[in-house]
Amino acid sequence: MSDTYEKAVGAALTATPLHEQVTTRIAARIADGQWPEGFVLPPEAELARQLGVSYGTVRRAMQALTQDGLVIRRRRTGTVVTGRAPRHSLDRWYKYYRLHSKDGQLVNTETRNIDLYEDTATLKEAQQLRLTEGAPIGRITRLRISDGRPVMIDRIALPIGRLSSFPQKPEDLPPLLYKWLLDEHGLRLGALREEVTARIANDADRRLLNLDGAAPVALLQIDEVGYDLQNEPLLVMQHSALTDEHCYINEVR
Incomplete structure (x- = not known):
């Protein structure tokens, strides 16, 4: 050994x-x-x-x-x-991730926090999180890096009222978000509801994913609402993943 x-x-x-x-x-x-x-x-x-x-x-x-x-x-x-x-x-899992290579292998990635700031909830976010429109939320933008290449964008919104504090700088947020929620705020993820669609990368996506040229690029869009053990909404997430070399695998048992 x-x-x-x-x-x-x-x-x-x-x-x-x-x-x-x-x-x-x-x-x-x-x-x-x-x-x-x-x-x-x-x-x-x-x-x-x-x-x-x-x-x-x-x-x-x-x-x-x-x-x-x-x-x-x-x-x-x-x-x-x-x-x-x-x-x-x-x-139990705090590293929740299902992006795989086309041959079915789990992709090991580095999580890089790009931006975070306090904001107010849109009407849709307020409905998803059971808040009033304009309620304070924290926004997080992260990149998933595989072999030196960004392959997925994570955009996350959390209700500020449920957190003991919200980081002021991207480097203050650890890469394991669910573990941070549990360890720092006593909030445990109990369920996720997903909606999977596809769309074309917009200008913001192209900048984050370092996409050159003008040709349209397809992204896999995974919209999630996470719930705690009491079935109360805990966070809203939007994952936007490249599809040229990766796929999303969800096993149902």
């Missing part, structure tokens, strides 16, 4: 229940595509050694991952990554 592998799996654990931390640690590597479909996980005793936890803690984590459909136990082979989406992904 390589040093790089052990460092990635065995980073310092925090104060939340150990089996949940182990579950999240392993699930994150699967979600990132670092442990792809068909990957055979190390034996539980080896994982326990790397993480510095008991065999029983790792066993509980493996049971949770199996129940969620992320791994499967195979006789003679061991524990294998299934490649399927988790049954309860939004309860």
